[in-house]
Amino acid sequence: MAEISRPHEPLLSVRDLSVEFRTPGGPLRAVDAVSFEIFPGETLALVGESGSGKSTLARALVGLLKPHAGRIELDGAPIAGLSRAEFRPLRKKLQLVFQDPHASLNPRLSVSATLSEALMLHGHGDRRTLDARVCALLARVGLDPALRQRYPHEFSGGQRQRISVARALAVEPALLLCDEVTSALDVSVQAQLIELLRSLQTESKLSYLFITHDLGVVRSLAHRVAVMYLGRIVELQATEAFFERPQHPYSEALLASIPRLRAATHGAKPRLIGEVPSPLHPPAGCAFHPRCPRAFERCAREIPGAYAVEAAGFSRCFLRDPSNSAPG
Ligand SMILES: Nc1ncnc2c1ncn2[C@@H]1O[C@H](COP(=O)(O)OP(=O)(O)OP(=O)(O)O)[C@@H](O)[C@H]1O
Ligand code: SF4
Ligand SMILES: [Mg+2]
Structure with missing residues (x-):
């Protein structure tokens, strides 16, 4: 550490x-x-x-x-x-990340939509820069930004947990x-x-x-x-x-x-x-x-x-x- x-x-x-x-x-x-x-x-x-x-x-x-x-x-x-x-x-x-990303990620939202929602909710939602911010968040947690239009079920458990971490990080x-x-x-x-x-x-x-x-x-x-x-x-x-x-x-x-x-x-x-x-x-x-x-x-x-x-x-x-x- x-x-x-x-x-x-x-x-x-x-x-x-x-x-x-x-x-x-x-x-x-x-x-x-x-x-x-x-x-x-x-x-x-x-x-x-x-x-x-x-x-x-x-x-x-x-x-x-x-x-x-x-x-x-x-x-x-x-x-x-x-x-x-x-x-x-x-x-x-203060952001809480749970054990089960399956339960905490909305299955009907793409990763991009999930992260955009988090960014906008907390006032980081300038539309022109939103997509770039989503990509940057994914890169930060070690996921390929090219996958951002996919849905939670298309990812492995470990990847879903990274998405949860990215969502938490969205609000700095x-x-x-x-x-x-x-x-x-x-x-x-x-x-x-x-x-x-x-x-x-x-x-x-x-x-x-x-x-x-x-x-x-x-x-x-x-x-x-x-x-x-x-x-x-x-x-x-x-x-x-x-x-x-x-x-x-x-x-x-x-x-x-x-x-x-x-x-x-x-x-x-x-x-x-x-x-x-x-x-x-x-x-x-x-x-x-x-x-x-x-x-x-x-x-x-x-x-x-x-x-x-x-x-x-x-x-x-x-x-x-x-x-x-x-x-x-
Ligand atoms: N909504 C609730 N209503 C009533 N009792 C609850 C509620 N949530 C938790 N408890 C009780 O509060 C106590 C603490 O539960 P908590 O879930 O915080 O434990 P934990 O340390 O997180 O356990 P675990 O390691 O299993 O996750 C337990 O006795 C639990 O049954
Ligand atoms: S019962 Fe509690 S206070 Fe007594 S020795 Fe054990 S841990 Fe310590
Ligand atoms: Mg617990």
Whole structure:
């Protein structure tokens, strides 16, 4: 990944963000008091088991879901709680790319029409230059502009994902939120898409919030890693430190569940056992305690705070609480 020099000011700042769904079983808190920052040109990976709230968080950040509480700032200006009209000019700075381009691309629109629509929607729609801009976008994502009159079904999965990326880039965003964009692709096609995202970042200082289940991709692409469990970020660390010295038992278990990566962590680490509890009835105290091999008495009683770990990271685990008296 490209080195970033981290400026003082984050591009995106999220503070105590919570998102609740109303369900027949009661309120379901899918995102619970989440805080983090993303700096210009940075890739923050977001990992965690299915249902931990990753997509919900991404959808709240782009305004598709209304947060229940918390603050979102873009370039220092608050965006949570804005009306649709107020949010529109800012909206283009944040673009969401989904896992399944088949579902997100309109099958009845040619690639040219899809990209033209995106360009015009955000005021880049000078008719005389539109076609040239469409061609430039396609070239930027490594697709032949001569194919622009074709329809989504005429492309492979990897090519369709490039079209989705091109559509997102049409509005010159500062941050792409990539929600499992590689998971439906073959390994070699995945690698090419990752390479594309990496070169786009180097070219134009794009930032990424990169949601994935693939820790191999995280290691190769991300500058920092955030781990979600039942709606909370339980660990956030620089990538290398995360893989070498995970600071939360859940992260240790996630890493240990991947044989390819296990060799890189030191010693035998616990496997993940049991199911993720329902977010409708989260366990008291540390939500991970029913599955945690290191749980002790305090864990079922109190919710852990965010304890500082190396290089400005944090872990929500009492074992990292400097005042904790239990054995670490
Ligand atoms: N529209 C909705 N209504 C009610 N509950 C929802 C809704 N969308 C998501 N949820 C619930 O919110 C929680 C978080 O879901 P989310 O899709 O954000 O998880 P995820 O981390 O993206 O999972 P995956 O890795 O499977 O994509 C889950 O318990 C899910 O069932
Ligand atoms: S706070 Fe306790 S239960 Fe939670 S992760 Fe740490 S040791 Fe395990
Ligand atoms: Mg998801």
